[in-house]
Structure formats: C-alpha cells, structure tokens
Amino acid sequence: MRITLKTIAEESGFSITTVSRALAGYDDVNEETRRHIIAIAERLGYQPNLSARQLRSQQSHTIGMVIPLTPYFSDPFFMELLSGVGRQAAEHNYDLRLSAQVPGQDELNAYHRMVAGRQVDGVVLARVHHQDPRIAYLQQAQHPFVVFGRSDAEDYPYIDVDSGSGIRLLVEHFADYGHQRIALILSPRDLMFTTLRLRGYREAFESLNLPYREGYIQEGDLSQRGGLEAAERLLQLADPPTAIIACNDLMALGAMTTIQRRGLRPGQDIAVAGFDDIPAALDAEPQLTTIHQPIYQIGRQLTDMLVNLMQGNTPDKPHILLQPELIIRASSGPKR
Amino acid sequence: MRITLKTIAEESGFSITTVSRALAGYDDVNEETRRHIIAIAERLGYQPNLSARQLRSQQSHTIGMVIPLTPYFSDPFFMELLSGVGRQAAEHNYDLRLSAQVPGQDELNAYHRMVAGRQVDGVVLARVHHQDPRIAYLQQAQHPFVVFGRSDAEDYPYIDVDSGSGIRLLVEHFADYGHQRIALILSPRDLMFTTLRLRGYREAFESLNLPYREGYIQEGDLSQRGGLEAAERLLQLADPPTAIIACNDLMALGAMTTIQRRGLRPGQDIAVAGFDDIPAALDAEPQLTTIHQPIYQIGRQLTDMLVNLMQGNTPDKPHILLQPELIIRASSGPKR
DNA sequence: ATTGACATCCGAAACGTTTTGGATTATGCT
DNA sequence: AGCATAATCCAAAACGTTTCGGATGTCAAT
Numbered sequence: 001m002r003i004t005l006k007t008i009a010e011e012s013g014f015s016i017t018t019v020s021r022a023l024a025g026y027d028d029v030n031e032e033t034r035r036h037i038i039a040i041a042e043r044l045g046y047q048p049n050l051s052a053r054q055l056r057s058q059q060s061h062t063i064g065m066v067i068p069l070t071p072y073f074s075d076p077f078f079m080e081l082l083s084g085v086g087r088q089a090a091e092h093n094y095d096l097r098l099s100a101q102v103p104g105q106d107e108l109n110a111y112h113r114m115v116a117g118r119q120v121d122g123v124v125l126a127r128v129h130h131q132d133p134r135i136a137y138l139q140q141a142q143h144p145f146v147v148f149g150r151s152d153a154e155d156y157p158y159i160d161v162d163s164g165s166g167i168r169l170l171v172e173h174f175a176d177y178g179h180q181r182i183a184l185i186l187s188p189r190d191l192m193f194t195t196l197r198l199r200g201y202r203e204a205f206e207s208l209n210l211p212y213r214e215g216y217i218q219e220g221d222l223s224q225r226g227g228l229e230a231a232e233r234l235l236q237l238a239d240p241p242t243a244i245i246a247c248n249d250l251m252a253l254g255a256m257t258t259i260q261r262r263g264l265r266p267g268q269d270i271a272v273a274g275f276d277d278i279p280a281a282l283d284a285e286p287q288l289t290t291i292h293q294p295i296y297q298i299g300r301q302l303t304d305m306l307v308n309l310m311q312g313n314t315p316d317k318p319h320i321l322l323q324p325e326l327i328i329r330a331s332s333g334p335k336r
Numbered sequence: 337m338r339i340t341l342k343t344i345a346e347e348s349g350f351s352i353t354t355v356s357r358a359l360a361g362y363d364d365v366n367e368e369t370r371r372h373i374i375a376i377a378e379r380l381g382y383q384p385n386l387s388a389r390q391l392r393s394q395q396s397h398t399i400g401m402v403i404p405l406t407p408y409f410s411d412p413f414f415m416e417l418l419s420g421v422g423r424q425a426a427e428h429n430y431d432l433r434l435s436a437q438v439p440g441q442d443e444l445n446a447y448h449r450m451v452a453g454r455q456v457d458g459v460v461l462a463r464v465h466h467q468d469p470r471i472a473y474l475q476q477a478q479h480p481f482v483v484f485g486r487s488d489a490e491d492y493p494y495i496d497v498d499s500g501s502g503i504r505l506l507v508e509h510f511a512d513y514g515h516q517r518i519a520l521i522l523s524p525r526d527l528m529f530t531t532l533r534l535r536g537y538r539e540a541f542e543s544l545n546l547p548y549r550e551g552y553i554q555e556g557d558l559s560q561r562g563g564l565e566a567a568e569r570l571l572q573l574a575d576p577p578t579a580i581i582a583c584n585d586l587m588a589l590g591a592m593t594t595i596q597r598r599g600l601r602p603g604q605d606i607a608v609a610g611f612d613d614i615p616a617a618l619d620a621e622p623q624l625t626t627i628h629q630p631i632y633q634i635g636r637q638l639t640d641m642l643v644n645l646m647q648g649n650t651p652d653k654p655h656i657l658l659q660p661e662l663i664i665r666a667s668s669g670p671k672r
Numbered sequence: 673a674t675t676g677a678c679a680t681c682c683g684a685a686a687c688g689t690t691t692t693g694g695a696t697t698a699t700g701c702t
Numbered sequence: 703a704g705c706a707t708a709a710t711c712c713a714a715a716a717c718g719t720t721t722c723g724g725a726t727g728t729c730a731a732t
Contacts, residue, residue, distance in 0.1 A: 054717095285597065352718090353720085357720090385717080
C-alpha cells in the first residue's frame with residue numbers, strides 16, 4: 001500500500017495538516033509531536049508524492065533540457081555541459097528533465113510541453129541558432145531560461161566564450177610560428193557561433209595581412225568524421241594549407257587522422273588546432289593545441305544563474321563573456 | 337493567465353468533464369462539440385498541466401535514469417546508451433528524468449525519490465555492480481525496471497552482451513595472429529562485467545595453453561587516461577606483452593597513445609584491441625580492433641522492454657544475451 | 673402513452689500535497 | 703476573575719486533471 005500523509009496521520013493520531021507541517025519543519029508544531037511523526041514516517045518509509053506537491057506548490061524543482069538527437073554520434077561537448085548542469089542542479093536539489101529530440105518542430109514541442117505543462121521550473125539551452133525560435137518562445141512565455149551562447153539579439157541571460165577572439169588567438173599563434181597558409185574547418189552555418197568564429201578568422205587575416213583564399217574554409221558537421229573529410233578536401237587543394245584550425249576539437253582530431261593517413265605528421269608537417277579543449281585533446285598524439293572552453297564550469301555557472309532566476313531574482317549580471325585561453329601543445333609543431 | 341480545462345469550459349459553455357473527454361478523444365461527445373472545443377483549445381494554446389494529470393492518473397510517462405557523475409570525464413558509453421534510451425523513449429512518447437549523482441548513498445536516494453515519489457514509471461539501470469543495492473531496492477519496491485548487464489542473481493529483465501566470449505574471441509584472434517604474450521587492461525573490480533571478462537580471458541588462456549603471467553593484468557578506470565597509464569605499466573615489464581586487450585575502447589585508445597609515445601607503432605609493433613566499438617574506434621589511427629557492442633541499439637531495446645513492463649505485461653523474453661561480434665581492424669597488425 | 677436504446681452531457685469524487693485562517697487550550701499578567 | 707498572548711493543532715480549500723455513475727433528451731418500436 002502507498003504510504004501517504006494520511007497513513008501517517010492515522011497512525012499517529014494527528015491531522016494531515018500537522019503531519020505535513022511537522023515534516024516540513026514549521027515551528028508551530030510541538031517538538032515531541034514532530035519527533036513522533038518523523039519516527040513514524042521513517043519507520044513506514046514515507047516518501048512524498050512529488051507530483052502532488054508539484055501540483056499544489058506550482059513548482060517542479062526540475063530543470064529542463066532538450067538534447068539534440070543524432071544517432072550514433074555522441075557529442076562530448078554536450079555531455080560535458082550536461083554533466084556540469086546535472087552536477088550543479090544536484091547541488092541545488094534540482095533534478096533534470098531531458099527530452100531527446102531531433103532538431104526541428106518536435107524539439108519546439110518538447111519545450112512547450114515542459115514549460116506550459118509546468119514540468120520544469122527553468123530551461124537550459126545551448127547550441128544557439130540564428131533567429132532561434134526556442135529563445136523567442138521562452139521569452140514570450142516569460143519562463144526562466146539561460147543560454148550557452150549569444151544569438152542575434154542579446155536580451156536574455158547567457159554565458160558565452162568570446163569565440164571570435166579565440167579563433168583570432170589561434171591564427172595569430174600560427175602566424176607567429178611562421179605559417180601563411182592557414183585553413184579553417186568551419187562549423188555548420190546556421191549555428192550562431194559559426195558566424196562569430198568566421199568573423200574572428202577574417203579579422204585576424206586582415207590585421208595580419210595574410211593571403212586570403214576561398215578554398216581554405218571548409219565546412220564540417222562538428223563530428224570527428226566531418227573533420228576528417230573536411231581535411232581531405234583541404235589537402236587535395238593545389239596549394240594545401242600548412243596549418244589547420246578546426247572549430248571544435250573533434251573535427252581537429254579527425255583532421256589529424258587524415259594527415260596521418262596521407263603519411264604526414266600532424267604538428268611536424270601540418271600544424272593543427274582545435275577549439276573546446278575536451279579531455280581527448282590531451283590524450284591525442286600529438287597533443288592538440290586548442291582554445292580552452294570550461295564547458296563543465298559554464299554548465300555549473302549557467303545552472304547557478306538559472307536557479308537564481310527561478311527564485312525570482314533578476315540576475316545582477318545577465319551576460320557573461322569569458323575570454324578564451326590559448327593552450328599550445330605539440331600539434332602546433334615547431335616554429336618555422 | 338494560465339489556460340486550464342476550466343478556461344475552455346467557460347469559453348465554450350460546456351462542462352470541464354466534456355472538455356476533458358473531447359480532448360481525450362472519447363466517443364461519447366458529439367463531433368461538432370469536439371471540433372468546437374478543439375478549436376478553442378488551439379486558439380488559447382492550451383497545454384495540459386502534466387503534474388495534475390500525473391497525480392490523477394498515477395503515471396508520469398517518464399523514464400528515470402541516474403547517471404554517474406564523474407567531473408571532467410564524459411563517458412561515450414553512457415552517452416550512447418542515453419541517446420538510445422532517449423530516442424526510443426521519445427518514440428513511445430516518454431520523457432527522461434535524469435539525476436546526476438556520484439555513486440553511493442545519494443545515488444540510491446535519487447532512485448528512491450524517483451520511484452517512491454512517483455516521478456517515473458520505470459527505470460533504466462546500467463553499469464551493474466556486484467550485489468547491486470539499486471537492483472535490490474527496485475525489486476523490493478516492485479517497480480518496473482530494466483538493466484544493461486547481468487548481476488549475481490539474474491531474476492530481473494536485462495540485456496547483456498556475452499562479455500566473456502567477447503574477450504575470448506579477442507584472445508583467440510591474437511593467438512591466431514601468432515601472439516603469446518597477451519595482456520589485459522581490466523575494468524574496476526566492483527563492476528559485474530569485469531568478472532565475466534576476466535573469466536573469458538582466463539578460459540581462453542587455458543584452452544589455448546598460453547603462458548599465464550600475473551603482471552599482464554593491469555587495472556584501469558575505463559578512461560582514456562586510465563588506459564594510458566595501465567599500458568605504461570605493461571610496457572615497463574621485463575618481458576612486455578606483444579598484444580594488449582583493453583576492457584573498453586577508451587582505454588585501448590589510451591594504450592595506443594602510450595605505445596606511440598614510446599616510439600613504437602600500434603598494430604605493427606604491439607597489437608591493440610578494445611571493447612565497445614565506439615565511433616572514435618573507427619577514426620583512430622590505426623583503426624581499432626574491437627568487440628562491437630550495439631549500445632545505442634541496446635538502449636532502444638531496453639526501452640522497448642521497459643515500456644512493455646510499464647504497461648503491465650510480463651515480458652516474453654526477460655533476458656537477452658547478445659553474442660558479441662569481433663571487428664578486426666588495423667590495430668591488430670600483421671600475422672606473425 | 674410507454675418503453676428501451678442511444679447519444680450526449682455533467683456533477684462530484686478522487687489523486688496527495690500545501691496553506692489559509694482560524695480553533696482550542698494553557699499560561700502569564702493585571 | 704478577566705484578558706491578552708503564546709503554543710499547538712486542524713478543517714477545508716486549492717492545485718488541474720480524469721473518471722465513475724448517472725441525468726437528460728430524442729427517437730423508434732411497441
């Protein structure tokens with residue numbers, strides 16, 4: 001049989017109200033009564049029915065996330081963000097509600113179910129697109145949410161890494177190492193940060209007076225395979241690049257594989273750099289030069305922001321723009 | 337203002353009951369009435385309050401998972417399982433509830449909250465330990481659950497890959513390629529599958545009459561770093577192995593890095609094999625020989641089993657033991 | 673006119689909490 | 703004694719849904 005407040009009330013002889021208040025720690029219940037009630041609750045293994053509590057108190061103590069569903073491809077970026085959010089959520093006694101959805105209409109519906117269905121108190125969003133409809137919806141619904149990444153408009157709480165200057169750092173680094181032909185493996189165009197990183201690449205080229213060349217920008221889908229294929233296209237060029245910057249580490253690792261398969265040495269023959277600094281970057285051979293993004297930490301910080309919002313506070317600092325950190329490792333190769 | 341059934345009832349002039357039944361598709365409501373009500377619901381953007389529905393109908397349409405929380409380390413195995421479960425859950429119109437917890441008491445509490453708090457209709461469990469208390473709890477609570485992996489007792493629904501014969505296949509493969517000194521990078525001892533894989537290793541050694549040597553078994557923590565370090569210990573032995581089998585791909589990749597750093601060629605000089613067949617195995621250089629575990633598919637199948645259980649059926653086949661598939665790639669090196 | 677069958681609708685209870693607004697009793701103070 | 707105060711308790715409402723058990727009206731058959 002289910003153990004409810006009623007069970008404990010009958011068992012103890014007190015009313016449901018008193019049992020509830022005793023367990024909730026109100027100070028208008030006698031200490032002895034409270035002990036008695038708590039003892040019974042423990043003996044019976046009472047666990048409050050959380051959907052009843054949720055219905056009554058109008059809050060779920062749950063944070064919602066919709067994760068993009070791409071079969072056979074697990075994204076370390078997202079997993080790390082998820083870890084950070086989950087960790088800090090647990091810290092604040094929140095759980096996570098996940099809905100795995102392929103990007104598109106179903107994804108939006110999932111947000112609607114969560115938000116209007118009162119299943120979550122707040123939402124964490126990542127991988128922002130241009131004119132992101134999810135952001136539009138959440139704003140209109142006036143529901144607490146935080147975002148990893150800026151979008152076109154910036155009138156919502158977000159944390160972002162200054163992607164543009166990250167790429168700039170990498171281009172400058174390779175130029176400093178004597179490279180002229182520096183290629184870029186770009187992320188998909190509909191992602192917001194792609195624009196920012198491309199801008200950083202162009203700005204650096206301009207200020208350093210490097211020779212700009214159309215074929216040096218190849219698109220990948222953020223996967224290792226995508227980077228591998230983009231690098232193949234780069235190395236088939238008449239004057240292939242001597243340095244390759246990828247928009248994430250996974251694609252950079254793929255590029256290193258391509259280089260090896262062609263009998264060249266990553267680092268020595270062709271310099272490679274990534275973006276993110278995922279754990280695998282450190283364990284690759286050669287170790288990968290990259291831009292450090294503290295994704296896990298950002299997940300935690302985002303969660304703190306969100307919890308703050310959910311408690312009705314307006315955040316003192318709704319926008320955080322982190323300066324990226326250049327991590328030079330062996331895949332940069334020697335100076336030339 | 338919140339849009340509830342009451343709003344629609346007032347707007348349409350019908351009762352709450354009729355509105356509810358119209359939207360739920362009962363056939364005791366006039367078709368015209370239904371159309372009218374649906375039109376109003378859509379115009380107002382009605383979204384049922386799911387915690388009310390949950391409270392009344394005593395089911396959450398949610399599947400629970402507790403994910404192990406290890407900072408700074410994202411596990412592709414778990415991510416892939418999560419993808420599979422999330423995908424198939426979405427297919428059945430279920431969401432996921434995640435609680436990230438460090439293994440231990442908090443983890444157990446999370447299960448208790450979910451199950452006794454009526455937040456989930458069923459639970460998916462992975463990474464089984466010896467005498468796993470989570471399984472004990474779920475059995476005693478009589479709550480639907482499915483498990484990836486066998487434990488000591490097998491009186492619950494699970495899917496597992498025959499780990500033992502997987503390792504046996506690898507040992508036989510390397511023996512066939514002319515190796516005698518075959519080492520094993522083992523997973524942590526408290527995991528159930530560790531026992532099974534170790535048994536497979538020993539059985540193969542016995543039936544092939546290979547020279548058994550204590551130092552050839554090194555433990556790792558399932559991470560790339562762990563495999564890297566275990567391989568270092570192996571290569572420092574007086575008579576280092578000529579072939580290394582790791583209990584998962586991540587550790588195998590780490591081992592390959594160690595081999596490269598020592599100026600040796602994985603495959604050519606020292607054969608390497610993993611277990612899991614994660615995507616990165618295919619993109620490594622050289623590509624990794626491994627045992628294919630269809631984790632994503634298993635996640636989906638587990639979810640099907642669970643949904644079946646949650647609907648009150650007893651599964652026709654509560655135990656599925658999949659035969660592993662040996663995938664031979666370049667890291668096996670040449671025959672000797 | 674009565675009956676039965678059918679189509680359509682609805683009131684009220686129930687799910688298990690939390691909270692509001694007292695009620696009751698005991699205590700201290702004048 | 704009379705009265706305010708404090709300590710302790712509780713009945714009932716509310717959260718928004720689903721469902722049980724009719725109620726009502728219509729129509730054809732008797």
